[in-house]
Amino acid sequence: MPQRESESSAIAVEAPEPPAFTSPRLVSVGSISGRFAVVGMWVLLTAFYMLLRPAAFLQPGTYRAIFGSQQGQALIFLGLALIVVFVVGEFDLSIASNLGLAATVVPVLNVLHGWPVAAAVAVAVVASVVVGVVNGLIVVKLQINPIVVTLGMATLLLGIALLISHANTISGISAGAAAVTNTTVLGLPLGFYYALAASIVGFYVLTFTPLGQHLRFIGSNPEVARLAGIPVSTLRIGAYAASGLLCGVGGVLLVLGLGSYDPSSSGAFLLPTFSAVFLGTAIVQPGRFNPLGMVIAVYFLQTGILGLQILGFTGWVSDVFYGAALMLAVTVSTLVLRRSQQG
Template structure:
């Protein structure tokens, strides 16, 4: 079973354009990424007024539609801040509120970007939250309980995360086991391993210098905020401007056509699992550095927010496509909504309700955008 057995990330990605008159070739044309917009003038020429003024109005309407479809959530985010500010002018409209929003989501940033890496190639990984938890658990267990060098413990934690992704990728791609079964099973397995090595306790006692790698402040925000921003920009660059990124989009759009075009489909799919798990493992390092210890049993709570932000990100900047900057915007949009509701007195249940609703709406919107794009 492939990712089509769950909400299919590949159906949210427009296939690369081909002329349909000849089969794909091994020429560089297979590297051409799908176009974000229609060809110049598409949907305008021959359908709008023939006068110059009328044509300008039509083109302006098209541009406004494109702009609003890309940045509607940013506008809703701004409106949300205005509403919360009007309701709570003395508490919400404070610099500390926004510092809290941008400083407290870094584990989710790394986890959502990890999920996105597999979604781009048409796969999904339900084990990334447990991978993050295993990494965050191994560092204090090895360094504090067993006296390992802290740097070595960090390396081992990330390598363990990468190995988990490699095993998932091999089982899914080479053996053909359904991704749902593999990643769900490995999620439970990794959670159990983390509980085993930590004896189901929260291990703390890491050095303060290690915490500085995550919580040292720059321009009012902890440095781990900038780690997430740099990671999102780096992934965005790879996906947009490199042959690897174009091949990943090609594989996610149409796996068999990509294979006929000479793309190393299996290698890219396995690599996406490894890259996603590695990113999740690094996120675990930053998480345990910022809090000083980690309770492995809370790992599953990170999965739903990560998936909600990743799918909601397809409605931002590049509608219908998984993209890291859209994911980043979605994370802080969701964080703002939840924090505002909590400040208004909604506690406990509101986070699950908000994230669950956001996931349903995000998948629905992405599906609508994909269908509209495929018919234009």
């Protein structure tokens, strides 16, 4: 026993201090072109579409379709949800189904059961947070593979959404409720500004606060973070809970904007979200999952899809484009990460 006590004392003495918070430099000399190369590609892509279809692409409605679409807003909230768990070294395949659950609960309670919209929204968001907490508890406390857990949860949530909606698209949410997200300011709906504000807050927290530093520390080395006194398990579960909250808010805004929701469509959000999140690691903060890079990637992908549709490619083009974008994004993310580690 005395030997064990001395060993534990030695460990306690040698445990590193929590990382001191330092404000990182976002842009260094000579790195601007690398950090914003995707923005340059975005400009070139836009110019390419303008040359091919100037009459169709040079319209105010085209830019509203890119920046003001409910799909783009939902992708940003899902991207934030994915980044939160990625930063702490976790994984979540249930984000799209969780968003779909929230988007289904609101019209089910409001239209089918006569609940006030506010109460239906509250229940939907709480349900998504509970899903995130359950994911976190199973993964962290029971130490089950997060891919298996969240894949099973995604399937379960899809089944629940189809059950409570009777596998139907439920519409009938009041126009007054839709005004919360569809009211336009400077030509764009409020939903765009909500998504942008959430991204800015997320970027600030992850980049400029001790909490963000601790979350990234956990993602890079959870054992060292634990020895440093950081509550690793609590923050990992909290990351899943925050992911659920973002999914819930995104789902609520999506269904309020659309006025209805088809539960079977939830899976279509997963691939674009992963593509945007990984592509975002090559923007603003190369090698890091970051909200602002993800936002730029979302609208870059939105521009690519819309331009191809204007050119006459429909149906299959979304799957092909997003699939290719995901492979490219993962490749670019890996190469950028290696470069940043070597440099």
